[in-house]
Amino acid sequence: MKIDQIAMPALTRIFVYGSLLRDQPNHAFLHTANFIGTARTMPRYDMVTLGDFPAMLEGGATAIVGELYDVDQPTLNELDKLEEHPRFYMRAMIVLETGESVAAYILGRDMAEGLPRIASGDWRAAISRSLR
Numbered sequence: 001m002k003i004d005q006i007a008m009p010a011l012t013r014i015f016v017y018g019s020l021l022r023d024q025p026n027h028a029f030l031h032t033a034n035f036i037g038t039a040r041t042m043p044r045y046d047m048v049t050l051g052d053f054p055a056m057l058e059g060g061a062t063a064i065v066g067e068l069y070d071v072d073q074p075t076l077n078e079l080d081k082l083e084e085h086p087r088f089y090m091r092a093m094i095v096l097e098t099g100e101s102v103a104a105y106i107l108g109r110d111m112a113e114g115l116p117r118i119a120s121g122d123w124r125a126a127i128s129r130s131l132r
Contacts, residue, residue, distance in 0.1 A: 012076050015039060015094060015104040017047070017066035018054040018123045020079075025052075029082055032075055036068035039102075040121075042095045047123070048107075048115035054123045055089070055107035055115070063097060065122040066104075079105075 013036065019026040022035075046060030056064050071079065083089040089105035096102060118126045 011070040011072060013100075013102045014069050014071055014076070014079070015041070015064075015066050015096070015102045016069065017056055017064050017104070019052070021067055021124065024123075026082060029078055030069055030071070030075065033069040033071045036070060038066070039068045040065050040097045041104075042097055044095065045106075045121070046112075047118040047121050047126075048112045049118055049126065050115060054118060054126070055112060056094075056104060057109050057112050058092075058094075058106055059109065062119070062121040065120075065124070068096075068102065 011034075014033075016030070018024065020030060021027060041056075041064040043061050043063040044058070045064050046057040046062050047054050047064055048057065049055075079085075080091060083091070083105045085091045085105065088111075089107055091103055092106050093101045094104045094106070120126060
């Protein structure tokens with residue numbers, strides 16, 4: 001008797017750092033995602049604020065603080081719509097401090113010109129300071 005293997009849906013590991021974080025306004029988009037844990041990028045990025053949400057930029061010297069999730073294709077499609085990929089944010093591979101490459105939404109530097117930088121790379125810390 002041959003046992004057929006059931007194909008498991010492909011998952012994408014994604015790094016979130018702003019409005020998709022736990023306790024943030026867009027976290028509900030990750031309701032079917034598997035939370036992996038907190039994470040930090042290699043210090044190769046910058047973070048800027050666009051007011052109610054941040055953007056991560058390539059080519060900086062800051063380690064960005066965030067969370068990792070495994071998401072299925074339907075969730076990834078919804079995230080792409082939310083982040084307006086590829087017209088606004090671009091979904092790209094980034095490198096964590098562990099050396100692991102994962103997906104994240106980044107903004108082109110040309111779109112971030114003149115925006116205030118978040119030196120800590122930590123969105124939660126930045127917004128908690130602004131609430132004081």
